[in-house]
Amino acid sequence: MNGPAAMNENTGKTVISELMGKFGSAATPQETRDGVPTVWIEKGRAHEALRYLKTGSESRFRMLYDLTAIDERVRANRAGQPESDFTVVYHLLSYDKNEDVRIKVALKGDSPEARSVTDIWPAANWYEREVWDMFGVRFDGHPNLRRILMPPTWKGHPLRKDHPARATEMGPFRLPDERSEEEQMALKFHPEEWGIKPGVREADYMFLNLGPHHPGTHGLLRIILALDGEEIVDAVPDIGFHHRGAEKMGERQSWHTYIPYTDRIDYLAGVLNNLPYVLAVEKLAGIEVGDRVKVIRVMLSELFRIESHLVWYGTFAQDLGALSPVFYTFYDRERMFEIIEAVCGGRMHPSWFRIGGVAQDLPRGWDGLVKNFLDWLPHRLAEYDRIIMKNKMFKVRTQGVGAYTLDEAMEWGVTGPNLRACGFEWDWRKKRPYSGYEWFDFEVPTAPVGDCYGRAVVRVEEIRQSMRIVRQCMENMPPPAPGREYKSRRPLAAPPLKEKTMLDIETLINHFLGVSWGPVIPPGEAAVGVEAAKGNNSYYLVSDGGTASYRTRIRTPSFPHMQTIPFLSRGLTIPDLIAILGSIDFILADIDR
Amino acid sequence: MGKTVPETIRHLIIVFGVLAVMMSIAAGLIWVERRLLGFWQDRYGPNRVGPFGILQPLADMIKVFAKEDWVPPFADRPVFILAPAIIVVTVLLAFAVVPFAPSISVADLNVGLLYFLALSSLGVYSVALGGWASDNKYALIGALRASAQMISYEVFMGLSLMGVVMLAGSFNLRAIVEAQRRLWFVVPQFFGFVIFLIAGVAETHRLPFDLPEAESELVAGFHSEYSGMKFGLFFVGEYLGITLISALIATFFFGGWLGPLLPPAVWFFIKTFFFIGVFILLRATLPRPRYDQLIRLGWKVMLPLALANLVVTGGIILAAG
Numbered sequence: 021m022n023g024p025a026a027m028n029e030n031t032g033k034t035v036i037s038e039l040m041g042k043f044g045s046a047a048t049p050q051e052t053r054d055g056v057p058t059v060w061i062e063k064g065r066a067h068e069a070l071r072y073l074k075t076g077s078e079s080r081f082r083m084l085y086d087l088t089a090i091d092e093r094v095r096a097n098r099a100g101q102p103e104s105d106f107t108v109v110y111h112l113l114s115y116d117k118n119e120d121v122r123i124k125v126a127l128k129g130d131s132p133e134a135r136s137v138t139d140i141w142p143a144a145n146w147y148e149r150e151v152w153d154m155f156g157v158r159f160d161g162h163p164n165l166r167r168i169l170m171p172p173t174w175k176g177h178p179l180r181k182d183h184p185a186r187a188t189e190m191g192p193f194r195l196p197d198e199r200s201e202e203e204q205m206a207l208k209f210h211p212e213e214w215g216i217k218p219g220v221r222e223a224d225y226m227f228l229n230l231g232p233h234h235p236g237t238h239g240l241l242r243i244i245l246a247l248d249g250e251e252i253v254d255a256v257p258d259i260g261f262h263h264r265g266a267e268k269m270g271e272r273q274s275w276h277t278y279i280p281y282t283d284r285i286d287y288l289a290g291v292l293n294n295l296p297y298v299l300a301v302e303k304l305a306g307i308e309v310g311d312r313v314k315v316i317r318v319m320l321s322e323l324f325r326i327e328s329h330l331v332w333y334g335t336f337a338q339d340l341g342a343l344s345p346v347f348y349t350f351y352d353r354e355r356m357f358e359i360i361e362a363v364c365g366g367r368m369h370p371s372w373f374r375i376g377g378v379a380q381d382l383p384r385g386w387d388g389l390v391k392n393f394l395d396w397l398p399h400r401l402a403e404y405d406r407i408i409m410k411n412k413m414f415k416v417r418t419q420g421v422g423a424y425t426l427d428e429a430m431e432w433g434v435t436g437p438n439l440r441a442c443g444f445e446w447d448w449r450k451k452r453p454y455s456g457y458e459w460f461d462f463e464v465p466t467a468p469v470g471d472c473y474g475r476a477v478v479r480v481e482e483i484r485q486s487m488r489i490v491r492q493c494m495e496n497m498p499p500p501a502p503g504r505e506y507k508s509r510r511p512l513a514a515p516p517l518k519e520k521t522m523l524d525i526e527t528l529i530n531h532f533l534g535v536s537w538g539p540v541i542p543p544g545e546a547a548v549g550v551e552a553a554k555g556n557n558s559y560y561l562v563s564d565g566g567t568a569s570y571r572t573r574i575r576t577p578s579f580p581h582m583q584t585i586p587f588l589s590r591g592l593t594i595p596d597l598i599a600i601l602g603s604i605d606f607i608l609a610d611i612d613r
Numbered sequence: 614m615g616k617t618v619p620e621t622i623r624h625l626i627i628v629f630g631v632l633a634v635m636m637s638i639a640a641g642l643i644w645v646e647r648r649l650l651g652f653w654q655d656r657y658g659p660n661r662v663g664p665f666g667i668l669q670p671l672a673d674m675i676k677v678f679a680k681e682d683w684v685p686p687f688a689d690r691p692v693f694i695l696a697p698a699i700i701v702v703t704v705l706l707a708f709a710v711v712p713f714a715p716s717i718s719v720a721d722l723n724v725g726l727l728y729f730l731a732l733s734s735l736g737v738y739s740v741a742l743g744g745w746a747s748d749n750k751y752a753l754i755g756a757l758r759a760s761a762q763m764i765s766y767e768v769f770m771g772l773s774l775m776g777v778v779m780l781a782g783s784f785n786l787r788a789i790v791e792a793q794r795r796l797w798f799v800v801p802q803f804f805g806f807v808i809f810l811i812a813g814v815a816e817t818h819r820l821p822f823d824l825p826e827a828e829s830e831l832v833a834g835f836h837s838e839y840s841g842m843k844f845g846l847f848f849v850g851e852y853l854g855i856t857l858i859s860a861l862i863a864t865f866f867f868g869g870w871l872g873p874l875l876p877p878a879v880w881f882f883i884k885t886f887f888f889i890g891v892f893i894l895l896r897a898t899l900p901r902p903r904y905d906q907l908i909r910l911g912w913k914v915m916l917p918l919a920l921a922n923l924v925v926t927g928g929i930i931l932a933a934g
Contacts, residue, residue, distance in 0.1 A: 228750050236829040250754065250904060339829045341820060341901025347654040413821065413900045594754070595903045598830050 035059075035121050038077060043069055048102055050124070053304050054546035056111075058122040060102050066125040067135045073112055073121060074140055081112035081121060082430045084137070085549075086560070086575040087147035089155040091181045095564050097543035106132045106157055111547065111560070111575070115430070115444075118451050122547075127157060136161040143433035146583045154179035154267075164215045169260035169612060173206045178268055185265070185272050209244075214256045216246050225253055228594075232261050236339055236598040239608035243585065243597070250593045255586045262612035270561075270572025274538030275301055276375060276514040278572070282559075283369035285574060286610040288328040289553040290360070292321045294373035299454060300548040300559040304541050305512040307376045311498040313506060314456035316378050319390075319493035320363065321455075321550075322486040326397075327356050328553035329483045332605045336476065337408050339602035340417050345408055352400055359389045375539065376513025381506040382497075390494045394487055401483060409480060415473060422588045422600035423471035432587070433580035436555025437478040438604055442470035448551040455550075459496075460489050472603035479605065512539040537567045547573075554578055554605055578610035628719050635708055639852040640670040646852075646893050653897040680841035688838060689746040696743035697836075697843045700736055700850030704857050707732040711860050712787045714870045714877040725786040726778060729861065730771050733816055737763040739850065740818070740825055744835035755834025758904055759825035762815055765911040770812035772919035776805040776926040777865050790869035799866040804922040806866045808915055810891075813858035815907070817851060819892060821899035824907060859888035 035057045039047045046062040047069070061069045073081045090107045092098065104126030112121050127134055136159035137144045148159040149168040156177035159165055167174065176183045184190050195203075211217075211227065231242040240261035246254040269281050282293040295317060302309065330353045334346030357367050362383055364370030372379045408414055424434070426442040439446055447464040449457040465481035467474030500506070507513055514534055521531040543565040549558030555577025564570035581604045589597045644659060644667060651658025660666040684690055710725035712718040722728055737760060744756020778784060780801060781792035789798075799806045815822040826834035833839075836847050863869055863884035872880030902910070 226750060228754075235832060337900065341823070341827065341829065342899065343650070343820065344654045344897050347656055351655055407898070411900060413902055416906055417900060417903060593903065593905070594830050595827070595901075 035077070035079060035119065039069065039073075042072065050101055052122070052546065053544040054300075054548065056120045056122050056547060058124065058545075060124045060126060063125055063127065063134065066108075066123065067137065067140075070110060070112075070123060070137055071140050073123070079114040079117045079119060079121075081114045083113040083115070084110065084141040084143050084147070084433055085113040085120070085556070086111035086558070086573070087137075087144055087151065088560070088573045088575075089151045089157055089179075090562060090571045091155060091179065094181050095562075095570055097564050102126045103128070105129060106155055108134050108151065108157060109560075109573075110137070115446065131156065131158065133158040133160060135159065136165075138162055141433070142431055142587075143580050143583060146579065153177065156180065166213070167260075169263040171203075171206075171260075173203055178265060183268075185268050211246065214244055214258075216244070216254045216256060224248070230594075230597070232258075236601060238335065238601070238606070241582075241608055241611075245594070245597075247594075252589050252592055252594070252597060255589045255597065257582055257585050259582060259608075259611050262608040264609075264613070266613040267572050267574060270569045272568060274567050275541055275569065276538045278569070279373065279375075280369065280371040282574075283371050284609060285576060285613060286328070286552060286554060286557065286578070286607045287368060288324075288331050288607055290320075290324045290327070290366075290368055290370055291317075291364070291372050292324045292328070292550070292552050293557070294371065295321055295455065296548050296550045296552070296557055296559045297561075298373045298375050299550070300546050300561045301375045301541060303546040303548060304544050304561060304563050305375065305510070305539065306542075307508050307510045307513060309377055309508050310505065311456065312500060313377045313508070315459075315493050315497055316382060316506065317373060317455050318457065318460070319490055319497075320360070320372065320378075322489045322493070323356055323359060325486045325553045326483050326490075327353050329479050329486075330356070332479060332602075333404060333408070333483075336602040336605075337414070339598050340414060342408065342411075342414070345404060348400065348404065352397060355393055355396055359386070359393055362386060362389055374507060374514060376510055377505070377507030379506075381500060387494050387497070390490060394491055394494070397483075397487060401480070405480070409476065417595070417599055418472035418476060418603065420469075421472045421592065421596050422603060423469060423474075424584065424588065425470065428587075429470060432584045434555070434584065435577050435580070436551065436553075437482060438470070438475055438555060438581060440464065441467045441474035441478045443468050448549060448556060454548070460492050462486075462488050472599050475603045475605070512541065514539045540565065540567055541569075547575075549575070552577060554607065554610060555581065557610075574613055576610045576613065578606035578608075581606050582611050624719075627717060631708055631713070631717075631719055632705065635705065635853060635856065636849070638856050639849050640674065642852040642855065642889065643673060643848070644669045645889070646896075649890065649893045650897055653894070674845075677842055677845040682841055682843075685747070685749075685838050687748045689748065692742050692746035693838075694843065696739050696746060697839065697846035697850065698739075699742070700739035701846050701853060703732045703736045703739070704850060704853040707857055708853075708860075710786050711857070711864060712790055712869060713881050715787075717878060718787065721787055722785065724784045726774060726784045726789070729786075730767070730774075733770070734767055736816070736854070737767075739847075740835050743839070743847070744825075747835070747838035749838050751831045751833070751837045752835050755825045755827070755831050755837070758827075759818060759835055761904075762818065762822065762824060762907060762911075765908055766812045766815035766915075769808055769911070769916045769919035770816065772916070772923060773805045773808035773812060774865060775923050776802045779923075779926055779930055786864055786869075790864060790871060793868040793871060797866060797868045802866060802922070802926070804918060805926075806862070808919050808922070809865065810862060811915065813862065814892065814895065815911070817854035817858055817892075819851070819855065820896040821901050822907060823901060824904055827901060855889055855892050856885065859885045859892065862888045 036049050036059055039059050043065055046065045048060040050058040052058050088109050092104045092107055106127045108125045110123040125134060134157055136148055146168060148162050149165060151157050152165050153167040153170050154177055225246040225248055228245040228247055229242060230245055231237045232240045242258040244256045245252055266281055266285060270278050279294055282297045283290055285293050330349040334349035337345035360367060360370060363386055364372040426444050429439050429442050443466050445464045445466050450464055462485045465478050467477040507517055509517060516531050516534045520527045541563045543563050545562050547558050547560035549556050557577055558575045560573035561569050562571040588600050648658040659669040662668040662672045684693055707729050709719040710722050710728055740759040741756045744752040777789060777798050780798060781789040818825045836844055867884050870877030870881040
């Protein structure tokens with residue numbers, strides 16, 4: 021992915037040759053812009069290859085990082101790739117060697133089928149349901165292949181190229197009585213459909229709908245609980261209420277105008293969402309940004325990480341019944357927004373990063389604001405330590421509740437603070453530095469036990485480490501100088517710098533096209549992941565040489581985290597479930613996209 | 614019978630006076646609590662209606678009375694309507710035995726303390742029936758939690774007061790206050806005081822023991838289906854409960870109306886309001902324990918502590934002859 025290129029190339033070659041050696045003509049390598057070793061495996065041997073990569077290969081690809089698909093039917097630039105109508109893409113990650121591998125499986129026909137990998141990685145469950153929902157790819161051997169994001173009555177599969185992207189392409193909406201009746205019947209609750217095993221007698225369990233509107237779910241999330249008294253026998257999350265088709269939008273918006281959509285994925289982390297997207301586009305466009313851009317991006321990203329963690333801190337305490345902390349942390353968050361307002365002009369969704377740079381240079385006096393904030397926060401954090409983290413009642417509610425081991429976390433695709441809470445120091449800012457993180461001095465906090473308390477400890481310490489990074493950014497900001505501006509001068513940077521447009525016609529034309537159509541990004545594929553506030557967030561972009569992306573895949577951290585809820589909460593009680601929900605720190609928009 | 618007319622009138626004035634004062638305090642507490650919480654949470658709280666927002670309860674009352682009187686079609690109608698009234702009635706009846714000053718109390722019962730305990734037990738019915746009649750799963754869970762919590766905590770609430778009874782030699786609240794002329798009972802009965810305070814918080818199901826309503830878990834718990842004035846009665850009942858427990862803490866452990874210089878009733882209200890403040894501060898500070906943790910604390914810590922307190926007190930009194 022973005023790691024040190026040399027290392028990736030070497031290890032990449034070994035994985036590719038390993039697969040070629042073992043699977044011979046069934047394996048076809050593919051060049052990608054991001055340097056992630058990418059291998060096509062024939063459908064019949066894909067399952068075997070994936071199992072081999074997880075258990076047999078010396079790299080041990082323990083984690084299923086992402087599983088998605090591409091509708092290849094109208095893609096023009098795919099020379100050298102095997103024939104395919106729908107391609108299922110598996111992105112695997114090895115912790116042992118810090119490397120990636122991307123496995124592609126070509127499927128043919130209008131109702132393609134593939135073999136499920138849920139028996140290799142339990143985390144594949146939701147990902148395969150999503151691919152079924154969005155592309156209509158069936159997975160043989162999947163325990164419960166149902167739609168996951170779209171309503172059960174939806175016609176068609178939205179991410180197929182022949183599915184309309186806008187309501188205006190779909191004809192007027194009508195809801196006659198019989199259809200209304202049908203829709204309501206489709207929502208009728210049958211426990212078996214959700215994979216809940218019935219009790220011996222019908223009256224054994226009480227089914228409780230926690231949500232879609234509930235104070236403890238932090239947004240539109242429904243968790244179906246099968247309760248025995250207050251004990252949770254089974255919990256099934258029902259997601260998709262917040263689905264806005266963000267990936268489909270990527271195929272319609274220009275490369276530049278898609279940036280604001282990214283802000284709204286993890287809507288608490290603002291520009292931290294822009295970062296993987298612009299990094300991926302820059303990789304496709306071959307743009308290297310200057311040092312000043314990198315440091316500005318790091319500073320704002322870390323400020324947003326602090327902001328996201330502050331919101332989590334207050335709301336987590338509130339989930340456990342403490343009324344006051346949420347007001348304190350939101351106050352601190354306002355102080356942080358003073359900086360963001362001054363720099364970006366926006367607050368939660370500044371959409372401020374650009375392809376090849378940032379929207380504007382830093383305003384005069386920005387460093388004073390940052391310094392005020394950095395001087396303000398430490399004593400507040402010390403106070404929160406006393407009222408929250410060291411509070412006995414807080415500890416009895418969180419310690420030992422909702423714990424997973426490191427192995428379980430890896431199996432389920434858990435990343436970010438939730439993974440580090442298992443005592444595993446894995447942070448892409450350190451392991452695969454991007455955007456200049458290698459220049460900064462900070463620590464990666466971990467916790468000994470992956471319970472609710474451990475996850476809280478990691479996040480609280482991350483606020484402090486992020487403050488260290490922001491201080492280093494403030495003190496060492498590279499001065500603006502020619503070649504070190506806030507935006508690259510490469511032709512594909514959007515929108516292009518303007519000072520010479522009125523002086524010669526070529527620059528004017530180029531500028532006009534760059535602003536009206538947006539840049540034309542050369543064909544290719546690239547995925548870039550960053551250490552976002554909630555975990556690893558990456559954008560996998562496929563360009564077909566147009567002004568918009570051919571396929572935009574957003575791998576969000578909250579999606580696999582939410583999938584762990586049934587596993588974490590079985591046998592516990594409702595208050596524990598609320599504590600777990602608070603402690604894994606998800607954002608519904610980040611799950612549903 | 615046998616009472617003169619002026620005496621009867623005096624009694625009536627006290628009865629209605631206590632009723633009016635208690636209802637106003639309960640309503641006023643809505644404002645006090647929100648302002649205090651605002652103060653402790655770095656925000657304003659209601660400050661728009663009248664000076665310092667003091668007329669906020671009035672505005673709230675107009676709002677709540679003007680709301681539609683709604684009973685969900687699936688609810689058990691008579692019980693649903695009756696439930697919120699129970700809490701207000703039982704708490705108000707309990708105020709009858711509270712001595713506000715040497716000459717101001719509605720009833721001077723010899724079994725005043727037992728009378729209070731009895732009424733506080735009846736209060737459970739309000740929450741349990743309200744939750745049950747709502748025919749809502751959240752309300753049901755809330756009601757079950759409330760019943761278990763209040764029944765458990767009642768046991769040692771009574772026990773915690775027996776030390777006071779031993780020292781005063783009476784169940785009469787006036788006699789208990791009189792017995793504290795030399796020394797407030799909080800000193801010899803410190804554990805009794807702590808246990809009573811904790812049980813009091815649990816009885817009024819206030820944070821940190823607000824498990825029956827537990828917003829982040831059960832939406833609104835037992836009163837999820839309530840709105841309008843029926844919800845308002847639960848609300849007022851809660852504030853009346855706080856006032857009652859605070860008044861009783863002052864009576865049992867802090868010498869009731871006793872105090873220098875100021876008139877007795879003033880001392881009584883100063884002490885009562887101090888403990889109301891403590892209740893609100895607790896709410897602003899503490900998170901909520903889990904249901905099983907709360908019950909475990911009750912039976913495994915508080916009950917043995919209350920019994921030990923009783924034995925030691927009894928032993929000392931016996932030894933002192």
